[in-house]
Amino acid sequence: MPAYGLEELTMRIRHATIAAVAALTLGVTAACGGGSGDEAKSDDITGEITLQTWALTPKFTGYLNEVIAGFQAKYPGTSVKLLDQPGDGYAEKVLAQASSNTLPDVVNLPPDMALPLARQDLLADVSKNGDLSKTYVQGSIDAYKFTGLDGVYGYPWYLNTDLNYWNAKQFKECGLDAAKPPATTQELFAQAATLKGKCPDGYLMSRKPDVTDFVRGGIKILSDDGKQFVFNTDQAAALVDQYRDAYAKGFMPPSVLNSDYQGNSKLFTQGKVAWTTGGATGLADFERDNPSLKGRIAVNKALDTPPLYVQGVSVSAKSKHPATARAFAEWITNADNQNKFGHLVNIFPSTVSSASDGYFSKDDGTPGGKARALAFDELKEAKVLIPYEVNSDMQILLDQQIALAVKGDVTSRKALDDAVAKMNQMLSRQ
Amino acid sequence: MTTTDVRPQVHADKSDGPLKRRPEVSGREKLLRYVLLLFVLVITVGPFLWQLSTSLKGAGEDIYTATPSFIPKQPTLDNYAKVAEAIPVWRYIGNSLLVAALTVGGNILFATAAGYAIARLRFRGRRVVLGLFLGTLVLPGEVTIIAQYVTVRSFGLADTLAGVALPGMVAALNVLLMYNAFRALPQEVDEAAIVDGATVPQRLWRVSLPAVRGTLAVVAIFAFIQAWDDFLWPLIVLTSPEKLTLTVGLQYLSGTFTQDQRLIAAGTMIAFIPIAILFSALQRYFFKGVEEGGVKG
Incomplete structure (x- = not known):
């Protein structure tokens, strides 16, 4: 067994059960409900619709209300009801709504959550009304195109990416130069060795490899028809081997073997490791949690290829006011409204014309401003590093197998073979 | 303090001789x-x-x-004040208390009635009923959650607090606890009451209930904790932000872009304190009840 705590493991199993059952039920009810949705649908932009967002209130209640008020003023006779859902359990909530035909008209869905709903014909194809690529950045539109389905199943909303955050104090003490932090994974291994030489108790590396590292390394994840995982190659095994050797030499703390995403940032804030990744909003969090870190964090661009995180709004295929729902989804994702959102918090608009908004590209000298400018620049080359076919349950499974390999319990090749075999089973059930 | 000398009296006839002195x-x-x-x-x-x-x-x-x-x-104490500013914490507490009250009331009423019926009344299919109660214990709640939601929705109770409370109002485990408690009472007392002409409700109310108060306290605590702590079910049933229960509502403290750990910790404490108070107030009954129902099983 990997080093998961029993409780965590049970939670994971439970989580997997819910997802599986929900997917099953979703299939059944969606299949049954398909024929009966022929209620009178209006093409006028009017009537009451609901908007469901994901954990944006109370912080952005004011902003969302402003967007809604603007829409209602532009289209008299419409009203938009905001239902913001809490962060935890959002996937379960959406699946429950989908399986009981209560999906709100406009739903904030990241691509991986939109995929199962699009497969069940529960989301509207939004590519039919006009050319999306005139308004939105191509990479963000592609995130809502799915293999085997025609069309685009969501309007791209805000974007984010990861930056590297380095502990400048530890760099100085341990013989590294915070002005020249690692820019690639290979440099990371090299500098980790330097740090270990000077500070035997310190760590530079703070996470084990995952699917994003395979994509960064140019390893093919899926077969061309999208039906098989194929990343169990010698190249991938060599990469895992490299991490295994680094772990054996003590370049990473043992707790990375049961880390989840928040893991490396916690270790970083504690000062146990000198590196973490995080969005452009991360800096504010680190400094608020541990004020002693202020002025001690160096930022640079993500290693190798930066990741692209896309959020979007989808329109329910069963909406009673499809025209209103589409109009609102276009409204909330238009350049003007997205720019305003990006000025409130370090996220980035998915609209083409936002590139001319000087706010995002200008380094105003503050650490937050530097992070923003770096991240905005990074978005030009950012790619989606987690293929949407790899859902969270598959990531957990891969994580466990890689933990075994890094610990040295099984060979990297066997761990990858096992992961691919199980993930293929899960993929065929989707 | 030793624990062996507080055995309930019902079992006194069963204890084998004087208690051994501890070395x-x-x-x-x-x-x-x-x-x-x-x-x-x-x-x-x-x-x-x-x-x-x-x-x-x-x-x-x-x-x-x-x-x-x-x-x-x-x-x-700023963090506590900030929690109250960020989310309508009193409203959420009120919602949680309402759900908890319904759940506790429902369990005391229905678990008592069902437990008494299975333990004391003779009717066809008694064993089957008991088996069904036992059987549902094996199913993890998550498996039935979507089916349960579709059912609650078809009653028109989606997005209501009554819909949150309804499925939890009688828990199989509590029925079994009450069954066990009633079964432990001497049959002779009941028979004497029958001779005196007592009806079933009278026997339940005057003879049996006073003897199982400890187990009732256990059922009440279990039901309260279950209702107060539940997360996934209220999350799925409730959609309107103003109707959320405390455990779900507190999730708003960890937003998409910012997570202030101090606020989250303060929120956790707000949710935890009522349970701590309830438990310390009732713990005397709690331990009494656990022994009362469980020993003879």
């Missing part, structure tokens, strides 16, 4: 016992203490330190 404990063993007890205490209470201390820490001091520090250097 004297050597000093070293005593020390070892205390060390082990302290160790377990640290494991169980540690995380709560950490949350408590985080919730009291000021904005100027570090939360994550290599060696955990429990005493805030700039103690403040």
Whole structure:
């Protein structure tokens, strides 16, 4: 067994059960409900619709209300009801709504959550009304195109990416130069060795490899028809081997073997490791949690290829006011409204014309401003590093197998073979 | 304190002879016992203490330190005030209390009635009913959650607090607890009441219920904790932000872009304190009840 705590493991199993059952039920009810949705649908932009967002209130209640008020003023006779859902359990909530035909008209869905709903014909194809690529950045539109389905199943909303955050104090003490932090994974291994030489108790590396590292390394994840995982190659095994050797030499703390995403940032804030990744909003969090870190964090661009995180709004295929729902989804994702959102918090608009908004590209000298400018620049080359076919349950499974390999319990090749075999089973059930 | 001398009287006839005297404990063993007890205490209470201390820490001091520090250097109650500003915490507490009250009331009523019927009344299919109750214990709740939601929705109870409370109002485990408690009472007392002409409700109300108050307290606590702590079910049933229960509503403190750990810790404490108070108020009955129902099973 990997080093998961029993409780965590049970939670994971439970989580997997819910997802599986929900997917099953979703299939059944969606299949049954398909024929009966022929209620009178209006093409006028009017009537009451609901908007469901994901954990944006109370912080952005004011902003969302402003967007809604603007829409209602532009289209008299419409009203938009905001239902913001809490962060935890959002996937379960959406699946429950989908399986009981209560999906709100406009739903904030990241691509991986939109995929199962699009497969069940529960989301509207939004590519039919006009050319999306005139308004939105191509990479963000592609995130809502799915293999085997025609069309685009969501309007791209805000974007984010990861930056590297380095502990400048530890760099100085341990013989590294915070002005020249690692820019690639290979440099990371090299500098980790330097740090270990000077500070035997310190760590530079703070996470084990995952699917994003395979994509960064140019390893093919899926077969061309999208039906098989194929990343169990010698190249991938060599990469895992490299991490295994680094772990054996003590370049990473043992707790990375049961880390989840928040893991490396916690270790970083504690000062146990000198590196973490995080969005452009991360800096504010680190400094608020541990004020002693202020002025001690160096930022640079993500290693190798930066990741692209896309959020979007989808329109329910069963909406009673499809025209209103589409109009609102276009409204909330238009350049003007997205720019305003990006000025409130370090996220980035998915609209083409936002590139001319000087706010995002200008380094105003503050650490937050530097992070923003770096991240905005990074978005030009950012790619989606987690293929949407790899859902969270598959990531957990891969994580466990890689933990075994890094610990040295099984060979990297066997761990990858096992992961691919199980993930293929899960993929065929989707 | 020994635990063997507080056996309930019902079982007095079963105890075999006088209690054995415990041998004297050597000093070293005593020390070892205390060390082990302290160790377990640290494991169980540690995380709560950490949350408590985080919730009291000021904005100027570090939360994550290599060696955990429990005493805030700039103690403040600001974080609690900020929680109340950020989310309608009183409303959420009210919603949670309503759901908890319905769940506790429902369980006391229905678990008592069902437990008494299975333990004391003769009717066809009694064993089958008991088996069904046992059988549902094996199913994890998550498996039926979507089906349950579709059912509650078809009653028109989606997005209502009644819909949240309904499925929890009679829990199979509580029925079994009550069944066990009633079964432990001597049959003769019941038979005497029958001879005196007491009806079933009279026998339940006057003869049996007073003897199982301890188990009732256990059922009440279990039901309360279950209703107060439940997360996934209210999350799925409720959609309107103003109707959420406390555990779900507190999730708004960890937003998409910002997570203030001090606020989250303060929120956790707000959710935890009522349970701690309830438990310490009822713990006398709790332990009495656990023994009363469980020994003879």
